[in-house]
Structures are given as structure tokens and as C-alpha cells.
């Protein structure tokens with residue numbers, strides 16, 4: 001204990017501010033103390049007959065992220081973010097959500113295959129002071145999921161202030177051979193970027209470009225920890241990573257360029273570990289990785305800025321696109337102990353994934369993702385399309401649409417027949433990447449621009465990057481939960497795009 005503390009202290013004092021630390025917008029810290037990575041508490045729930053019960057309070061609070069500054073935040077059973085919920089595969093869960101925020105909200109179980117009425121989307125709004133009880137059975141494979149606000153027009157703001165948390169689904173059969181000692185060799189990482197004012201308050205959407213590219217902060221928080229430091233004691237560590245940022249994409253790597261193994265994507269384990277030097281995660285996506293450590297080393301998990309590829313031309317759009325995800329960040333500093341306990345061998349095979357056959361699909365749907373007004377956005381398609389009725393600006397313009405239409409609560413964009421398999425073609429005609437997310441469970445990526453996806457995109461997914469100009473195809477089964485009333489959402493997981501209408505809804509009937 002004592003030695004661990006003095007190690008932390010020595011490192012904290014000796015470390016100069018990192019790249020992003022020197023200029024936090026208007027504030028700057030010449031030197032920044034490192035802070036032990038906060039590990040969100042686990043909430044196992046209480047088992048009552050066959051149902052695991054959870055109580056979640058959406059509440060206001062204050063956090064101290066930055067040295068000597070206090071920030072008003074919101075959280076779930078706490079000041080910022082929420083506990084890590086643990087579900088077992090094949091059990092029933094009941095989640096009682098009490099809204100003590102002082103404003104309406106929702107809580108969505110991202111990635112879960114469940115009835116649309118229990119999904120926590122915009123139609124399950126919990127009014128101020130009210131409660132909502134979601135119940136569903138956990139049919140997921142083991143994996144890393146999350147929960148967050150899905151309040152119509154407000155998801156970005158509420159998630160930015162703290163309404164999000166991790167969910168771990170366990171399945172003993174799948175897990176036995178992987179590190180699973182939470183907080184020791186199984187480390188949750190919720191990566192977020194935030195922007196702070198001088199007084200420590202969070203600033204949100206106070207720049208023009210935020211309305212175009214989404215809210216990008218200049219300060220990284222991991223599990224709500226600024227400048228985080230983690231000490232590991234085992235030779236093999238599993239990280240469960242959620243890109244919980246509103247808009248930012250990361251290209252995660254280690255500063256010594258060591259390789260690591262991706263073992264899971266959004267919906268659970270891959271068939272076998274995929275060796276990577278860099279892992280790209282767009283907002284909403286998850287990955288689990290295994291990293292090997294040698295005794296007594298210090299390394300950094302970083303995010304590598306994207307090389308400039310967007311053409312330079314006069315005007316704001318080119319400038320915004322060229323600066324998008326161009327920055328390098330330090331994400332997490334990791335120290336390993338002098339004595340590392342048991343290094344588990346990495347299994348060569350993690351499971352097997354049934355690839356949905358294209359031939360099973362009986363319907364193909366097309367989704368065109370677009371930004372702004374003008375000829376590139378499609379025509380005026382009636383209420384909520386917003387493209388030719390004076391709302392739009394230029395190519396960027398702050399308008400976001402799918403198939404030329406913006407989300408309105410009472411318009412159902414599609415009806416899907418129960419027990420069918422569909423192929424969805426998604427095309428991005430806008431100048432930037434959009435992470436496309438579908439509710440109702442997991443899909444598989446068939447191809448990108450006609451080419452086979454990378455090995456780490458061959459598992460179950462619920463959120464997929466669609467790069468500018470790209471066309472991809474996903475395949476999904478709609479096997480359960482027919483409901484004439486309650487729709488599922490699909491949307492861009494850049495929350496400011498979602499909030500501005502880049503979302504649609506479908507019924508399974």
C-alpha cells in the first residue's frame with residue numbers, strides 16, 4: 001500500500017503535462033498531477049426469484065476532474081457516470097430508473113436485443129420525478145455494452161454531463177479462460193472528451209463547428225478521471241473499452257507501438273484474437289483487448305491523430321474536416337508492478353460466429369447519410385425533412401438527415417416483418433464519417449465498398465463506422481418482439497447529429 005502510494009506520487013510529480021494538458025482552451029496547467037484511474041463500482045443487482053433487480057437513480061452532483069476546480073455533473077447512483085451493471089446471460093433483469101435530475105430523461109440499454117418498449121429510447125421518456133421499470137431477459141452473448149441517455153434532442157447534452165455507464169454481460173462458458181477480475185486484470189475504460197471553462201464548468205456546443213462535426217472536447221476523461229494512471233499487477237490485462245464520447249473517434253495505440261489483441265467487438269467475442277497496432281473506435285463502439293505487460297514498465301495508451309486527407313479549399317467546411325480527429329491525445333498511463341502474477345495464456349480460439357448468409361435476406365433497404373442543404377441532401381420529403389424549408393445552411397449547415405429526412409417522433413420510417421432477415425445498404429454522401437447504430441440487437445457487416453471487412457469487424461456489431469463516400473452493407477435478423485406501437489431507432493451515434501435529426505425509426509411487425 002505504502003509503496004504503491006509513493007510510486008503514484010513520484011510519477012505524478014515528475015510528469016510534465018501531456019500534449020493536450022498544456023492548452024485546455026482558455027485554461028492551461030503547466031503541470032498536471034496524475035490521478036489514479038477511477039474504476040466504476042460494480043452493481044450486481046439483487047436476485048429475486050429469477051429476476052435480477054437494479055435500482056438506478058438519475059441525479060445531479062458535482063465532480064472534481066481538474067485540479068482545484070469543481071464541475072457540476074449528473075450521474076447514475078453517483079456524481080458522474082454510473083456503476084458497471086453486471087448481467088448474466090439468460091436471466092431476467094428488472095431495472096427501476098428513478099428520475100431525480102430535475103428534467104425529463106431516458107435510459108437506453110445500448111446493444112441489447114430486447115422488446116422495443118423496454119429499450120429506453122426517446123419514446124420511453126421518464127418525466128421529472130417519475131420512475132420507469134424496464135424488464136427484459138438477457139439473451140446477449142457475453143460482452144461489453146453500455147447504457148446512456150437517449151432523450152430526444154438532449155442525448156448529447158445529458159451524456160456530456162454524465163448520463164452513461166457500462167454493462168457487462170457474463171456467460172461462464174465463454175469467460176473461463178479470459179482475465180475477469182474486475183478492476184485488477186479486467187479493466188473498464190469509458191473514454192470521453194470534454195471541454196471545460198476556466199471555472200471548471202463544462203462547456204457544451206459553444207462553437208459553430210460543434211453543430212457541424214459534433215461536440216469535440218480537448219480534455220480526455222477515462223471513467224471520469226482526468227490524466228489517469230493505472231497500476232497493473234498481472235502480465236496479461238483485459239481492457240473493456242467504450243468510446244463514450246459524443247462525437248470523437250479514437251485511433252488507440254500504445255506509445256511503444258506494442259501489439260495487442262482485440263478479442264471482442266460490440267456484441268461479444270470475436271472468433272479468434274486479432275493482433276493490432278492501432279484500434280479505431282467511433283463513438284458508441286466497444287472493443288475488448290488483451291495487452292501483455294513486462295515487469296516495471298510504464299507505457300501510455302494514446303490516440304493517434306488522423307493524417308490529413310480532406311482537400312484544402314477556402315471556407316469553414318474544409319477547415320473543420322481537416323481538423324477533425326487530427327489531434328494526438330494521451331488516454332491512460334499504465335505502470336506495471338515489479339512482480340507480475342500469473343500470465344494466462346491467450347486462447348487461440350474464442351468461439352465461433354455463425355455468419356448470417358446473404359441468401360437468407362428477403363429485403364434490402366437503403367440508407368443515405370447526409371449533411372446540410374442543397375443537391376447532396378435529397379429532396380423535400382414532407383414533414384421533418386427540413387432540407388428545403390429554410391432550416392439548412394451550406395454543405396455542412398447543421399442539418400443532418402437519413403434518406404433526406406430528419407427524425408420526428410410520430411413518423412415511422414419503416415416496417416419490418418417479424419422473422420425476416422434484411423440487408424441494409426448504408427451510403428455516406430457527407431464529408432465526414434458517421435457511426436451508424438441500430439437498435440434491436442446485433443448485426444454483421446457484409447462488406448465495405450464491396451470489400452470484405454477487416455478481421456476485427458467480422459464479429460457482432462451494433463455500431464459501424466461509415467466513412468465519407470463509403471457504401472457498406474450490414475445484415476440483421478428480426479426474430480422477436482413484434483410490436484405495432486413501439487419503434488426501434490437507427491441513427492448516427494455522433495450524439496449531436498442524432499439530436500439534430502440524423503435518426504429514424506422502424507417497427508417490427
Ligand code: C2O
Pocket residue numbers: 108110148150284437439489491493
Ligand atoms: Cu447508444 Cu440509440 O444509442
Ligand code: CU
Pocket residue numbers: 108109110111437438439
Ligand atoms: Cu442503442
Ligand code: CU
Pocket residue numbers: 433434435492493494497498502
Ligand atoms: Cu453523424
